[in-house]
Every structure is written in structure tokens, then in C-alpha cells.
Amino acid sequence: MQHTFVAYVEDKPGVLTRVASLFRRLNINISSVTVGSSERSGISRMTLVADAPPAAGHRIMASLYKLENVVQVDDVGRFSSVSRELALIKVATTPKTRSHIFELVNVFRARVVDLAPGSLMIEITGSESKIEGLLQVLNENEDRVLEISRTGRMVMRRGHHTSRVLEALGDVESQNGTVPEPSLALQEEPDEFEQKP
Amino acid sequence: MTRQDDRKTRLTGAEILWATLEAEGVREVFGYPGGAILPAYDALRKFPIRHILVRHEQSAVHMADGYARASGRVGVAIATSGPGATNMVTGIATAMLDSIPVVCITGQVGSKVLGTDAFQEVDITGITLPVTKHNYVVTRAEDLAGALRDAFRVARSGRPGPVLVDITKDAQQATAEFDFEAAASEKAGSHPMLNVAPQGILEAVELIRSAHRPLILAGHGIIHSGAMNQVRALAERAQIPVACTLLGLGSFPASHELNLGMMGMHGESWVNHSIQEADLLIACGMRFDDRVTGSLATYAPKAKKIHIDIDPSEINKNVTVQVPLIGDLAQVLDQLLPYLRPRDGSAWLHAINCMKGDAAVRDIKNLPDDGHLYAAHVINDLWHATSGAAVIATDVGQHQMWEAQYYKHEEPRSLITSGGLGTMGFALPAAIGAKVACPDKEVWVIAGDGGFQMTCPELATIAQEQLDINIAIINNGFLGMIRQWQEAFYDKNYQCAPILSPDFVKLAEAFGIRAAAVKTRAEVMSTVAAARAHKGPFLINFLVEQEDTVYPMIAPGAALHEMIRRPSKDPLVETASDI
Numbered sequence: 001m002q003h004t005f006v007a008y009v010e011d012k013p014g015v016l017t018r019v020a021s022l023f024r025r026l027n028i029n030i031s032s033v034t035v036g037s038s039e040r041s042g043i044s045r046m047t048l049v050a051d052a053p054p055a056a057g058h059r060i061m062a063s064l065y066k067l068e069n070v071v072q073v074d075d076v077g078r079f080s081s082v083s084r085e086l087a088l089i090k091v092a093t094t095p096k097t098r099s100h101i102f103e104l105v106n107v108f109r110a111r112v113v114d115l116a117p118g119s120l121m122i123e124i125t126g127s128e129s130k131i132e133g134l135l136q137v138l139n140e141n142e143d144r145v146l147e148i149s150r151t152g153r154m155v156m157r158r159g160h161h162t163s164r165v166l167e168a169l170g171d172v173e174s175q176n177g178t179v180p181e182p183s184l185a186l187q188e189e190p191d192e193f194e195q196k197p
Numbered sequence: 198m199t200r201q202d203d204r205k206t207r208l209t210g211a212e213i214l215w216a217t218l219e220a221e222g223v224r225e226v227f228g229y230p231g232g233a234i235l236p237a238y239d240a241l242r243k244f245p246i247r248h249i250l251v252r253h254e255q256s257a258v259h260m261a262d263g264y265a266r267a268s269g270r271v272g273v274a275i276a277t278s279g280p281g282a283t284n285m286v287t288g289i290a291t292a293m294l295d296s297i298p299v300v301c302i303t304g305q306v307g308s309k310v311l312g313t314d315a316f317q318e319v320d321i322t323g324i325t326l327p328v329t330k331h332n333y334v335v336t337r338a339e340d341l342a343g344a345l346r347d348a349f350r351v352a353r354s355g356r357p358g359p360v361l362v363d364i365t366k367d368a369q370q371a372t373a374e375f376d377f378e379a380a381a382s383e384k385a386g387s388h389p390m391l392n393v394a395p396q397g398i399l400e401a402v403e404l405i406r407s408a409h410r411p412l413i414l415a416g417h418g419i420i421h422s423g424a425m426n427q428v429r430a431l432a433e434r435a436q437i438p439v440a441c442t443l444l445g446l447g448s449f450p451a452s453h454e455l456n457l458g459m460m461g462m463h464g465e466s467w468v469n470h471s472i473q474e475a476d477l478l479i480a481c482g483m484r485f486d487d488r489v490t491g492s493l494a495t496y497a498p499k500a501k502k503i504h505i506d507i508d509p510s511e512i513n514k515n516v517t518v519q520v521p522l523i524g525d526l527a528q529v530l531d532q533l534l535p536y537l538r539p540r541d542g543s544a545w546l547h548a549i550n551c552m553k554g555d556a557a558v559r560d561i562k563n564l565p566d567d568g569h570l571y572a573a574h575v576i577n578d579l580w581h582a583t584s585g586a587a588v589i590a591t592d593v594g595q596h597q598m599w600e601a602q603y604y605k606h607e608e609p610r611s612l613i614t615s616g617g618l619g620t621m622g623f624a625l626p627a628a629i630g631a632k633v634a635c636p637d638k639e640v641w642v643i644a645g646d647g648g649f650q651m652t653c654p655e656l657a658t659i660a661q662e663q664l665d666i667n668i669a670i671i672n673n674g675f676l677g678m679i680r681q682w683q684e685a686f687y688d689k690n691y692q693c694a695p696i697l698s699p700d701f702v703k704l705a706e707a708f709g710i711r712a713a714a715v716k717t718r719a720e721v722m723s724t725v726a727a728a729r730a731h732k733g734p735f736l737i738n739f740l741v742e743q744e745d746t747v748y749p750m751i752a753p754g755a756a757l758h759e760m761i762r763r764p765s766k767d768p769l770v771e772t773a774s775d776i
Binding site for chain 1: 351388389
């Protein structure tokens with residue numbers, strides 16, 4: 001199963017190695033990792049996606065907390081959250097194919113950010129399935145994809161939660177292993193952007 | 198001069214190093230000088246810290262480790278960059294696997310040449326990343342006090358462990374303001390996974406109340422947490438028998454009527470049977486290591502489990518538990534004990550007692566004397582001679598298991614042994630650390646002829662430091678545990694198991710250490726008495742039966758109750774007159 005963790009870590013040299021080394025030791029492959037600055041100064045936010053057995057979530061989280069540089073960990077896969085990925089896709093074009101690629105780009109609410117003789121570059125933001133969808137259709141049209149660069153998943157939990165709320169939720173989880181229902185404020189809202197074309 | 202000015206003094210990085218160690222309460226360090234750490238050694242004379250010069254950096258860490266295990270204080274080892282640092286790795290991993298608070302300090306090449314393959318440069322923080330609890334590189338004198346104070350906090354807090362601080366040569370030479378108080382280490386927030394909900398306590402109490410065949414599994418965490426009294430109160434009030442892990446020996450008095458002895462691969466047969474029969478296991482500061490569970494699929498099939506541990510990552514790692522209580526053991530038990538009512542455990546205790554009979558018949562101690570000298574006899578006699586009050590450092594192998602079976606530990610911190618990593622060569626340096634930490638205690642090394650040769654140059658350290666340590670070499674001419682496995686699982690193909698040793702008596706004498714050899718049972722007590730009476734180190738070379746086997750034994754992958762037992766008609770242990 002796919003686990004998604006958000007980890008707040010100290011912005012110091014070697015921290016990425018420590019986190020990566022932990023997954024290596026557990027023999028778990030990291031499918032994607034994104035790191036950047038967070039709302040707290042000196043603290044980076046990491047989103048880690050990894051394939052591991054369902055029961056491994058607790059152990060990974062506990063092991064992350066054992067790292068001195070890790071400040072807070074959230075197993076967001078278990079909660080209602082917004083997940084986004086950014087991709088840049090360079091596609092080979094001819095004067096004939098250009099217009100239908102523009103149509104596809106519009107349907108996917110993507111943008112063309114570079115246009116050159118023989119190729120163009122698409123910027124697309126969305127869930128992974130949306131990006132996969134665009135790539136599939138491009139392939140179906142036999143448009144040659146020259147380059148793909150994807151950021152990997154970024155995730156943020158829905159609604160407003162403070163660390164105190166997190167702590168309270170954490171209490172319940174660690175005791176009986178169940179996931180609490182999201183409160184009303186955390187209810188899922190329909191998201192037009194996540195609809196698969 | 199105001200008090201404020203007094204605290205803020207300008208020192209070199211080297212001086213800050215020692216001043217911080219001194220203020221952290223360090224009185225002794227174990228180390229070996231070298232180029233990149235020489236500025237620190239140059240400043241040492243200004244500080245009231247005793248430096249014990251070792252013969253190999255691995256031993257320096259084992260000494261710091263033995264020091265920490267014997268005293269509960271943080272042990273400190275120091276070495277230079279490159280080979281000095283890499284030599285430490287085995288010692289660090291040993292401390293990591295057994296959760297021992299050790300701070301290792303290494304010199305490093307100057308910060309300007311970091312990463313250039315300079316002479317004696319090695320990326321020691323990279324190398325030790327998976328075997329330290331945390332590590333630091335310090336390139337500026339002003340960062341040194343903070344990093345060191347962090348290192349001490351990390352080493353001793355939570356589940357303890359080794360921490361390495363790598364200090365560049367220029368950071369030792371530069372000057373900075375030193376303010377010990379300002380450099381105090383602070384941890385951002387508490388661990389959110391550490392919590393013991395009242396609900397969990399009540400569930401545990403209910404499980405204990407309703408159990409018919411409960412068992413306490415006593416681990417190393419009891420000693421780390423200082424929860425000896427709480428565990429004893431739990432056992433006595435609820436009349437629950439106690440089984441110890443190897444590192445848990447001493448956490449519960451061996452002579453206590455509720456103490457069953459050691460569990461696991463070479464544990465007592467009745468202990469392993471009790472675990473398999475139990476309907477409740479209360480795991481206190483232990484981690485269900487593969488050496489105590491046997492096959493996980495068949496482990497304690499009838500038992501519900503309560504797991505009390507400070508490390509959340511240990512919960513449900515090997516064995517699924519019904520009630521995890523994550524926190525400091527003493528604090529958790531302090532919360533639990535007020536709810537615990539006395540209960541009657543006599544039927545279960547009687548059932549366990551009945552299981553002991555068979556083991557007693559097979560016990561090598563109870564077999565008639567056949568003129569051979571057995572390791573078990575030596576260790577049993579040593580226990581009698583020292584009234585069970587000595588601090589024993591053991592190596593790894595057969596003698597280690599016999600020690601665990603036949604030396605009865607009453608007190609915590611009286612057995613010092615490498616459990617998790619199983620590091621041969623550990624005993625001698627660890628005993629040095631223990632003796633330095635506890636100079637008033639009687640310290641014995643029990644080592645095999647194989648492991649002893651791995652670190653025996655430390656005899657010179659003993660001689661130089663004039664340490665009163667007694668050494669018992671259990672010499673069977675084999676790498677005994679290897680031979681035992683080859684006998685049991687490799688058709689007696691004793692490949693590379695016979696090992697030639699020097700004459701250990703002459704070896705000791707070459708170091709200026711008194712020594713004697715013992716070949717018969719009759720000589721054991723008198724020679725041990727001579728060693729104890731002698732002021733100063735004494736080595737005894739016990740030439741024991743060559744092909745003896747540790748029983749019981751659980752084959753790898755077998756269930757805990759499927760033990761290989763000592764054959765009751767073993768020609769080795771029975772004389773012709775008994776057949």
C-alpha cells in the first residue's frame with residue numbers, strides 16, 4: 001500500500017540523508033520525495049511517498065521520530081487531504097499536431113509555457129492521476145514525449161488543524177489503531193480539478 | 198569582575214571540549230591520540246580529567262560502553278580522524294544495539310580541506326550514521342559546546358544510545374566564548390508518540406487481573422529506566438513469575454522466588470515452556486529479539502501481550518501486542534501499580550516448578566564428577582567464590598551463555614555483555630571501563646580463548662593503569678559456539694573452529710600480570726581465591742573440556758519449546774560407573 005508522510009525537519013545539512021537512510025534500512029523504496037521551506041523558519045517540509053505493507057505506517061512514523069532532526073510527522077494518507085503534483089512535459093510537434101495538443105492542454109487545464117519549432121512544453125498541476133491522464137492521451141495520439149519532469153506528490157490536510165488537534169487525534173490512534181472520522185470542518189469537498197477527464 | 202563576565206570566558210575549541218566534558222560530569226575518558234585530535238590532547242593537562250590510553254580505538258569505545266553499563270553514567274571515548282575513527286565503528290555499533298549512552302569524540306581534518314581526501318580524512322559521520330543515535334560535525338569553535346551538550350542529552354535521554362561528535366582540527370584551535378549554561382541543549386517539544394493513556398493502564402490492569410498464567414519478561418529497559426523496584430512490586434503484588442532476557446539479568450534478583458531465570462535460545466527449559474504456556478506476557482523494556490522468541494509464528498501462542506517500552510518503533514515490530522504502553526518504564530509502572538490488586542499465583546507457580554525437575558536431572562552441575570573440567574563448573578565455582586557480588590564482563594559465545602546460566606546476578610549492572618551485536622573481544626575492554634567507573638567493585642572478565650585474542654593487547658592498558666581486574670579465560674581450543682553449531686547443523690564439519698592460542702600465562706606475564714593455569718576442578722577454588730587475594734590484575738587460564746555444548750539450545754527457526762536438551766546419556770558428561 002502507498003503511505004504518504006509529511007515530515008517537518010530541521011533545515012540542516014545531512015537531514016535528507018538521514019531520512020533517506022531510514023527508508024533504506026527498512027528496505028522500503030521511496031517513490032517520491034519533495035522538500036522545501038515551510039511556514040516555520042529553519043524548518044523544512046518533506047512529503048514522502050513510499051510503498052510498504054499497511055502495518056508499516058506506524059513503524060515508519062516511529063522511526064522518523066527517532067531522528068533528532070525530525071520535528072513532527074503526519075501520516076496524511078489516513079486523512080482527507082489535498083494532493084498535488086507539478087509536471088513539465090516536453091512534446092515533439094509538427095505544424096499539424098500543434099493544434100490538437102493545444103486542445104488537450106485546455107481540456108486538462110494545463111498551460112503551454114514554451115513553444116519552439118518542433119516542440120512545446122506543457123506545465124500541468126494536479127493529482128497524479130490527472131498527469132498520468134494527459135500522458136496517456138498524448139501517447140494515444142502518438143505525440144512523442146521528449147522529456148518529463150515531475151515534482152512528486154505534495155500533500156496538505158484539509159481544513160484548519162493546529163498541532164494540538166493533531167496531538168489529540170494521535171492519542172486516539174495510538175491507543176486503538178483506528179482512524180478517527182474527520183470532523184465537520186475536515187469533510188471532503190468536491191474538487192472539480194480531481195475529476196478524471 | 199561580575200559573575201556574568203566570569204562565565205563568559207574565551208577559550209580555544211580544545212579547551213571548550215574539555216571544559217564542557219568536565220561540566221557534564223565526565224571524570225574519565227578512554228582514548229588514543231592522533232594528528233587531527235592533537236590540539237585537544239595538548240589542552241588536556243589543564244583539566245581534571247583522567248585519560249586512559251588504550252591500545253586500539255575499538256577498545257576505547259568498549260571501555261566507554263562498559264563504563265556506562267557499570268555506572269549508568271555516559272561513557273566517553275576519543276580518537277583521531279581516519280583510521281582512529283573507523284576503528285571505533287564496531288564499538289559504536291555494539292553500544293547502539295544495546296542502547297548504551299556513549300559519546301564518541303573524533304578529530305577531523307581542517308574544515309578548509311574537508312572532502313578533499315586529505316591525509317587521514319574519512320567521512321565518519323556518514324559511516325556511523327546508521328549505528329549512532331545521532332552525530333555531529335563541528336567546524337567552528339563557537340558551535341562546540343552546544344553540539345557536545347546536545348550529544349550528552351541525546352545519548353542519555355529516551356532510549357539511550359551512542360552519539361559521535363566529529364571536530365575539525367581548526368575548530369579545536371580557534372577561540373570562542375565559552376558559556377556552559379547558554380549552550381544548554383534543548384529538545385523541541387516532547388515526542389508525541391510517547392503517551393500512556395489511562396485507558397491503556399486500565400486495560401493492562403484488567404488483563405493482569407484476569408490472567409491465570411501471567412509472566413513478566415524482564416529486559417534491559419528495567420535497568421536503563423531504574424525500574425527495579427517497580428517491577429519487583431508488580432511481580433510480588435500480583436505473584437507473577439519473572440523471566441529475564443540476557444541483558445535483563447540482574448534487573449530482578451536471581452535468588453528471588455519469583456525469578457525463573459533466562460529465556461531464549463539458551464534459556465532455561467522451564468522458562469521457555471512457561472512462555473509457550475502463558476496466557477499473558479508483560480514485556481518490560483525488552484524488544485522480542487529473535488534470540489528470545491525463536492520462531493515468531495509459534496511464539497507464545499496462548500498469550501495476550503502487554504508491551505511497556507520507551508521506543509514506539511519497537512511496538513508491534515516482531516510480536517503483535519494487545520496493550521502497548523509507550524513511555525519510561527518506571528513512570529508507566531508508577532501509574533499502573535496503584536490499580537493493581539494482590540492476586541494468587543500459586544497454581545501457576547507450582548506448575549512451573551514441576552517443569553524444573555527434568556532440567557535438574559540433566560544439569561551438568563548435578564552429574565557425577567568425571568575428572569573433566571567443565572566451563573559450567575568453573576563459572577558456578579566463581580559465583581560461589583565471589584558470593585555473586587562481582588561485576589562480570591563476558592565476551593561472546595559458549596562461555597557467555599554458561600555465565601548467564603550459572604552466575605546468578607542479584608544486582609543490576611553486575612553483568613556486562615554484548616547482547617545485540619554479539620561483539621567478540623568486548624569483555625576485556627568493557628571490564629576496564631567497568632573497573633574505572635566502579636573502582637571499589639570486584640571486576641572479573643570471563644572470555645573464551647577466541648574472543649580474548651581479539652582485544653588482548655588491552656592487557657597493557659590494565660598494566661599501565663594498574664587496574665585490579667581478574668581474568669578467567671575459558672579455554673577449550675575451539676571457537677566453541679561455532680563448533681557447537683557445526684556439530685548440530687553442519688555434520689560436525691569443524692571448519693576453522695579449532696584455534697591455537699598462545700600460552701596465556703606467559704602472555705600475561707609478558708605484560709607484567711600474574712597468571713596461573715587450571716586443569717582440574719580441584720584447583721578452581723584455590724586459584725580463584727589466589728586471584729582475589731592478589732592486589733592487582735590476575736589471569737587464570739582454565740583449560741576446559743574441548744567439545745562441550747551449551748544446553749538447552751533452540752535451532753534457528755524452531756519454536757521456543759522445541760529445545761535441544763542435554764542428552765541424559767551423554768558419554769562426555771557421565772562416567773563409566775553411571776552407565
